[in-house]
Amino acid sequence: MAVSIAKQGYNLGHGEHGDHEHELVIYQETRDMRLLGFVLFLGSDVVLFSAFIFAYIYLRTTVSPTWPPILDGHQLPRLDTAFAAVNSVVLFGSGVTMHYALENWKHGNRPRYNLFMLLTILLGAGFLGGQAYEYAHAQIGGWSGSIFGASFFTLTGMHGFHVFVGVVYLIVLWLQTQRNVYDQERYFGLTAGTLYWHFVDVIWVALFFLFYLW
Secondary structure (H helix, E strand, O other), X not given: OHHHHHHHHHHHHHHHHHHHHHHHHHHHHHHHHHHHHHHHHHHHHHHHHHHHHHHHHHHHHHOOOOOOOEEOOEEOOOOOHHHHHHHHHHHHHHXXXXXXXXXXXXXXXXXXXXXXXXXXHHHHHHHHHHHHHHHHHOOOOOOOOOHHHHHHHHHHHHHHHHHHHHHHHXXXXXXXXXXXXXXXXXXXXXXXXXXXXXXXXXHHHHHHHHHHHO
C-alpha cells in the first residue's frame, strides 16, 4: 500500500516531464524519417535538373558550331554576365542569412532569427526581381526563337520557380515561428527550409557557369 502511494506520488510529480521526454523521443524518430524523405525529394530534383542540363550541353556541343548560335544571319549576343554576377551574389547572400537564421533559432535568439529570416526572404525576392528584369531585356530570340533562348528560359525558369516556392515556404516558416509552432528542440521545418534554400544555391552555381561563363 505504501509502495503504491509512493509510486502514484512519483508519477504525479514527474508525469509532465516524462510526457515531454516521450514526445521528444517520438519527434526525433519521425524527424529522421522526414529528413530521409526530404533528402530523397531533393535527390529527385537533382535528377530533373541534370536531365535538362545534359540536354543543353548536348545541344550546345552538337547543333551549332558557334555559340551563341546564329539567328536570322546574326550571332545572338552573350548574356549580361556582370548583371547576373550581382544577382548571384544576392542569392548566395541569402544562403548565408538562412544559415544564420537557423543557428540563431537553435540558440534561442529570436530577434536575430527574425532579422536573418526576413533578410533571406527579401534577398530571395530580390533575386526573382533581377531574373524578371533579365528576362525582359535578354535579346536571345525568346523561348521559341532559338535553341539558346529555349534552353536558357527553361532551365533558369525552372530554377526561378524553385526559388519562388522557397520564398513562399520561408514566409510560411516565419509565420509558424511567430505562432510558436517550433521550439529549440523541435524545428524540422526550419531544417528542411535551410536544406532547400542551399539546394537552389547549388543549382544556380551550375546554371551560372553554363550560361554566363562557358
